[in-house]
């Protein structure tokens with residue numbers, strides 16, 4: 001049967017049969033720790049390869065680059081079936097590789113670049129990370145200062161990046177650099193594919209208070225790349241950024257492909273059982289609230305994904321709705337976990353991964369309201385670009401970027417008022 005005609009239900013059955021034959025069933029005891037070392041990833045990469053060889057990696061990626069060329073609905077069906085099986089976990093690097101990075105390369109990379117990287121991405125051979133934030137440019141992403149200078153056939157990259165999730169585990173980075181300083185900040189930007197092992201790249205994990213080192217800072221010291229490594233067009237990197245942000249914010253295929261939360265908040269139900277509160281009205285109320293939030297987010301994501309698919313160009317402001325919902329509701333849900341677990345959720349035996357989940361979710365709950373753009377940035381985007389509200393006053397949007405930096409260096413109250 002041709003893949004272009006396979007129905008979602010037929011595909012679901014094919015996927016289920018393949019999983020029965022090729023994957024282990026998930027059991028209540030199949031606890032799993034996210035891979036945080038290169039060594040821990042070896043097994044997960046092998047499992048990803050098995051998926052790829054079976055035709056179940058990159059279900060909504062183009063078939064000519066190793067994907068299956070199907071729809072997000074097919075992908076969702078696969079994900080729903082896969083909940084009962086042990087599937088690869090390539091950690092945070094895997095998440096960004098298959099999501100924003102792979103999709104941006106498909107949308108903007110040259111045919112040669114796609115042929116070079118996409119099959120390796122889908123088979124788990126290449127893991128990528130994102131080098132966009134800098135110590136002085138986070139929300140103001142267009143204000144980055146990493147420089148790429150042309151030198152004959154080569155580009156030379158110099159600068160520093162920060163908060164790059166999974167960079168210590170990644171083989172490549174998608175790196176944003178400034179290639180023209182004489183134009184306003186949103187122009188003159190270019191994305192490059194940079195091997196993290198290239199001479200001149202230093203990757204340093206940042207150790208967090210919870211003991212994890214999930215993201216890193218990097219220093220780029222005269223790193224050489226070539227025209228072949230340019231993703232999209234030189235100086236038109238902002239167009240690539242829009243695609244990247246749509247997927248980064250959970251839009252497009254990524255958001256629409258997530259399974260329906262059919263079961264009543266399973267993590268909270270398990271927690272209530274563990275602490276003996278399944279009959280407690282307050283705990284039941286908290287579980288019901290969490291389920292309502294899960295469903296509301298699921299429906300919103302689907303609706304936004306459909307709007308994004310119908311649109312002729314990537315619209316990061318539409319994707320901002322789902323991102324904002326996640327940024328607002330994730331901390332609320334994490335708090336509900338603590339309400340269900342009570343004091344018992346605050347202590348757990350060393351090595352008991354599940355025991356600590358509610359407390360760690362609570363501590364990590366704010367991540368989603370910052371990573372991939374803060375709640376305030378999403379609200380600005382929705383307000384200005386979807387609802388048509390007045391734009392924030394800006395002193396630098398239309399000035400050549402080198403002039404903005406010069407003015408900032410010589411800043412006084414008169415320059416600031418310009």
Ligand SMILES: Cc1cc2nc3c(=O)[nH]c(=O)nc-3n(C[C@H](O)[C@H](O)[C@H](O)COP(=O)(O)OP(=O)(O)OC[C@H]3O[C@@H](n4cnc5c(N)ncnc54)[C@H](O)[C@@H]3O)c2cc1C
Nearest residue numbers: 130131132133138139163164165367370371372373374376
């Ligand atoms: C878990 C995690 C993973 C991340 N992963 C990556 C990654 O893989 N690669 C990468 O490059 N970056 C990554 N980041 C960085 C992330 O994109 C930035 O943290 C984010 O964009 C915010 O930038 P900032 O931290 O510099 O905060 P700032 O931009 O300094 O913001 C500080 C505060 O000011 C507010 N603010 C700023 N501008 C405005 C405005 N115009 N209007 C209203 N309020 C405003 C913000 O909302 C925030 O509350 C990650 C961050 C986190 C937390």
